[in-house]
Amino acid sequence: MSMEGVCMLKIVRARDYKDMSRKAANIISAQVILKPDCVLGLATGSTPIGTYQQLAEWNKKGDCDFSQVSTYNLDEYRGLSHDDPQSYHYFMKVNFFDHVNIDIANTHVPDGANPDADAACAEYDRIVAEAGYPDLQLLGIGNNGHIGFNEPDDHCFSKGTHCVDLTESTIQANSRLFDRIEDVPRQAYTMGVQTIMHARTILVVANGPAKAQAVHDMCFGPVTPSCPASILQLHPNVTVVADEEALALCEL
Numbered sequence: 001m002s003m004e005g006v007c008m009l010k011i012v013r014a015r016d017y018k019d020m021s022r023k024a025a026n027i028i029s030a031q032v033i034l035k036p037d038c039v040l041g042l043a044t045g046s047t048p049i050g051t052y053q054q055l056a057e058w059n060k061k062g063d064c065d066f067s068q069v070s071t072y073n074l075d076e077y078r079g080l081s082h083d084d085p086q087s088y089h090y091f092m093k094v095n096f097f098d099h100v101n102i103d104i105a106n107t108h109v110p111d112g113a114n115p116d117a118d119a120a121c122a123e124y125d126r127i128v129a130e131a132g133y134p135d136l137q138l139l140g141i142g143n144n145g146h147i148g149f150n151e152p153d154d155h156c157f158s159k160g161t162h163c164v165d166l167t168e169s170t171i172q173a174n175s176r177l178f179d180r181i182e183d184v185p186r187q188a189y190t191m192g193v194q195t196i197m198h199a200r201t202i203l204v205v206a207n208g209p210a211k212a213q214a215v216h217d218m219c220f221g222p223v224t225p226s227c228p229a230s231i232l233q234l235h236p237n238v239t240v241v242a243d244e245e246a247l248a249l250c251e252l
């Protein structure tokens with residue numbers, strides 16, 4: 001037990017990135033085996049890439065069948081077309097969907113190409129609800145504690161899918177994937193915290209020292225909109241798979 005109190009989230013300690021990826025893939029694979037037509041909520045970013053690679057490997061071996069799975073991604077940059085190499089549509093295609101036997105018609109990402117933010121977000125909320133919400137939602141965590149693109153903000157706990165202005169810290173963090181920081185979109189459509197909390201199980205992956213404070217605050221800090229991930233303490237079924245560096249500030 002932590003000196004700081006009981007953590008409501010189940011924490012799985014991983015040795016390193018590879019171990020984190022394999023453990024997370026095992027949890028997702030178990031979900032797919034238990035319910036072959038499950039709904040998965042998926043994330044982009046650097047953290048889950050190894051998890052997707054591991055799942056693709058098991059899929060090739062015939063051990064994890066995605067043919068009946070449907071997926072709903074958390075977010076997409078506003079203003080990028082689906083085939084823009086910086087879009088999350090594209091990311092999911094090259095990092096996961098192209099490598100497994102998923103039916104691409106069953107994969108969903110918010111429509112960043114739709115300039116009508118209200119319509120794009122309302123439609124996304126509608127289809128996620130119609131699918132019955134994810135059986136398992138995979139999340140990364142931002143250095144500032146964001147989940148999806150729900151940035152620290154007084155109202156971040158109360159929203160469904162919506163358009164957000166990205167914070168300077170997120171623009172900085174994401175600029176590593178763009179040629180120039182000016183190219184990083186300033187807005188995104190994201191599933192809201194309300195939508196995320198509907199998932200029946202949640203799996204958070206985190207690695208590296210830059211995540212240590214956010215992981216600590218998510219697990220042991222107060223539940224506050226200044227760390228959006230802290231809301232997960234109120235969800236009944238959250239597992240955090242994190243490496244030693246990301247857990248460095250957690251006394252376990």
Ligand code: F6R
Nearest residue numbers: 043044045046047140141142148
């Ligand atoms: C991505 C997403 C973000 C990332 C977070 C961490 O779909 O919703 O919340 O999970 O920014 O990103 P990485 O993994 O690149 O550190």
